Amino acid sequence: MILFNKQRLFYTLILVVFTAVQISCSTPATKEKVAMDIMKENIIPQPVSMEATNSSFELTAESDIYVDAGSEAAMSVAQYLADKLNPSTGLGLEAKPTNEAPDAGNIYLTISGADTQLGEEGYNLTIAEEGITLSANTPAGLFYGVQTIRQLLPAKAAMNTAQEGPWLVATGIIKDQPAYEYRGVMLDVSRHFFSVEDVKRYIDLIALYKMNAMHLHLSDDQGWRIEIKSWPNLTAHGGSTQVGGGEGGFYTQEQYKDIVKYAQERHIIIVPEIDMPGHTNAALASYAELNCDGKATELYTGTEVGFSTFCTDKEITYKFIDDVVREISEMTPGPYFHIGGDESHVTPMEDYIPFVNKVQEIVAAHGKKVLGWDEIANASLQDDTFVQFWADVENTTNGVNQGAKVLMSPAKKIYLDMQYDSTTHLGLHWAAYIEVDSAYAWEPTTYVPGIGKENILGIEAPIWSETITNMDELEFMVFPRLPGVAEIAWSPVEKRSWDEYKVRLGAHGPLFKALGIDYYASKLVPWKTE
Numbered sequence: 001m002i003l004f005n006k007q008r009l010f011y012t013l014i015l016v017v018f019t020a021v022q023i024s025c026s027t028p029a030t031k032e033k034v035a036m037d038i039m040k041e042n043i044i045p046q047p048v049s050m051e052a053t054n055s056s057f058e059l060t061a062e063s064d065i066y067v068d069a070g071s072e073a074a075m076s077v078a079q080y081l082a083d084k085l086n087p088s089t090g091l092g093l094e095a096k097p098t099n100e101a102p103d104a105g106n107i108y109l110t111i112s113g114a115d116t117q118l119g120e121e122g123y124n125l126t127i128a129e130e131g132i133t134l135s136a137n138t139p140a141g142l143f144y145g146v147q148t149i150r151q152l153l154p155a156k157a158a159m160n161t162a163q164e165g166p167w168l169v170a171t172g173i174i175k176d177q178p179a180y181e182y183r184g185v186m187l188d189v190s191r192h193f194f195s196v197e198d199v200k201r202y203i204d205l206i207a208l209y210k211m212n213a214m215h216l217h218l219s220d221d222q223g224w225r226i227e228i229k230s231w232p233n234l235t236a237h238g239g240s241t242q243v244g245g246g247e248g249g250f251y252t253q254e255q256y257k258d259i260v261k262y263a264q265e266r267h268i269i270i271v272p273e274i275d276m277p278g279h280t281n282a283a284l285a286s287y288a289e290l291n292c293d294g295k296a297t298e299l300y301t302g303t304e305v306g307f308s309t310f311c312t313d314k315e316i317t318y319k320f321i322d323d324v325v326r327e328i329s330e331m332t333p334g335p336y337f338h339i340g341g342d343e344s345h346v347t348p349m350e351d352y353i354p355f356v357n358k359v360q361e362i363v364a365a366h367g368k369k370v371l372g373w374d375e376i377a378n379a380s381l382q383d384d385t386f387v388q389f390w391a392d393v394e395n396t397t398n399g400v401n402q403g404a405k406v407l408m409s410p411a412k413k414i415y416l417d418m419q420y421d422s423t424t425h426l427g428l429h430w431a432a433y434i435e436v437d438s439a440y441a442w443e444p445t446t447y448v449p450g451i452g453k454e455n456i457l458g459i460e461a462p463i464w465s466e467t468i469t470n471m472d473e474l475e476f477m478v479f480p481r482l483p484g485v486a487e488i489a490w491s492p493v494e495k496r497s498w499d500e501y502k503v504r505l506g507a508h509g510p511l512f513k514a515l516g517i518d519y520y521a522s523k524l525v526p527w528k529t530e
């Protein structure tokens with residue numbers, strides 16, 4: 001009897017303790033909230049508007065990411081966020097479909113009933129003590145809101161090894177949308193080849209800063225980097241080397257499609273470039289018939305420009321271009337095909353103009369819009385041809401006068417292969433030395449007189465790879481200038497000042513470190529270590 005009572009007491013006690021633990025775990029609302037000021041967070045690009053509510057939301061092991069049932073694309077954004085956060089936080093966040101707003105403690109992504117003013121790419125982010133609600137009109141908008149959430153979490157959330165929490169997010173309301181529809185980078189994979197894994201890593205890094213275009217410079221004098229089934233020697237021979245005489249390489253069509261898909265999942269388009277009629281030695285070395293004298297050239301591993309040209313009055317040249325544009329366009333869901341057109345110093349202008357005119361027609365016939373370096377404005381531009389300004393104001397103005405929109409890539413400001421200063425061990429300086437402040441403190445709508453916001457498609461920062469041989473070197477040149485380019489492309493001009501920006505940029509030091517980026521620690525930036 002006594003024993004029985006003791007036993008009962010024991011079990012009652014256990015029950016009491018168990019219930020108490022349960023109550024304290026399942027009612028996070030009773031927990032003291034940490035005060036946090038969202039205005040002190042360091043989001044890049046700077047959002048259009050932010051309002052603080054001075055508390056915090058905590059992501060816990062109970063949290064999940066809910067998404068309106070029925071949208072696969074929205075679900076994949078939720079899964080992307082879970083995949084980014086689970087390795088570091090260990091919270092086991094799951095992407096789950098729902099038909100209503102979830103209970104407290106969760107993240108909710110919704111594309112129903114968002115503010116139409118947000119447009120195609122904007123988002124509203126409401127962070128309350130009870131949970132996070134992200135709403136947008138499209139999955140792309142959700143994706144950009146998710147990048148903001150990632151930046152609001154501690155930098156170590158970006159690591160791929162287990163880290164200690166807590167995982168707090170400052171509360172407040174963010175309304176945000178981009179200034180320009182095209183926000184991109186260009187990677188030269190011809191002078192030095194970069195692997196599929198490298199390209200994917202670069203895609204991931206630009207996604208964090210809400211960029212949406214990656215232009216791949218797939219052919220040049222030194223290498224042809226994309227498999228063309230109807231002209232196999234382009235890669236077999238033309239892809240076999242690179243600057244300095246190394247092995248080179250190329251993407252098979254399967255690999256290219258894999259890159260395109262990887263980018264698409266991150267709401268980034270791939271813009272393929274086949275540079276012509278100049279910068280074509282790799283093709284001219286692979287097929288004798290593309291040369292006016294019918295003789296194949298030697299492969300080239302130096303860094304001179306402007307010595308090669310297609311034979312512009314041979315019919316086979318246009319058959320070749322048609323095949324190349326067709327095969328690449330079929331694998332490319334994005335709207336653009338870049339035809340290069342730069343530095344064709346050995347193509348007489350009377351040949352260059354009809355050539356560009358014909359190639360524009362070929363690209364249009366394969367359903368793509370033409371992009372070309374500013375020299376193409378010497379030709380008669382079609383209605384939806386876009387001119388990429390890199391150096392020549394006269395060419396670009398000529399393009400605008402023909403009704404073309406401009407992609408802004410001023411070499412003196414955002415050529416990421418330009419050295420920071422005279423001590424930079426990589427890169428070139430033919431356009432300028434570009435310190436971090438110079439790459440940030442310029443304004444696209446006033447940079448070229450007569451070219452205003454209405455003429456500008458967007459901003460793109462190229463990196464040419466004559467001196468850049470691997471990802472470590474690429475990241476040193478790209479970071480920390482890239483976030484500034486992303487901000488120019490996204491944030492309203494009245495929200496931008498170098499003195500304020502440099503503090504936010506400095507706060508991204510720990511994030512770069514968490515991502516394993518070996519960045520240039522410019523003395524102009526007050527870097528934070530944690």
Ligand code: TNX
Pocket residue numbers: 305342343373390415417428464465466
């Ligand atoms: C100019 S920019 C080029 C490239 C070089 C680059 C080096 C442009 C359209 N043409 O061929 O790689 O300079 O910075």
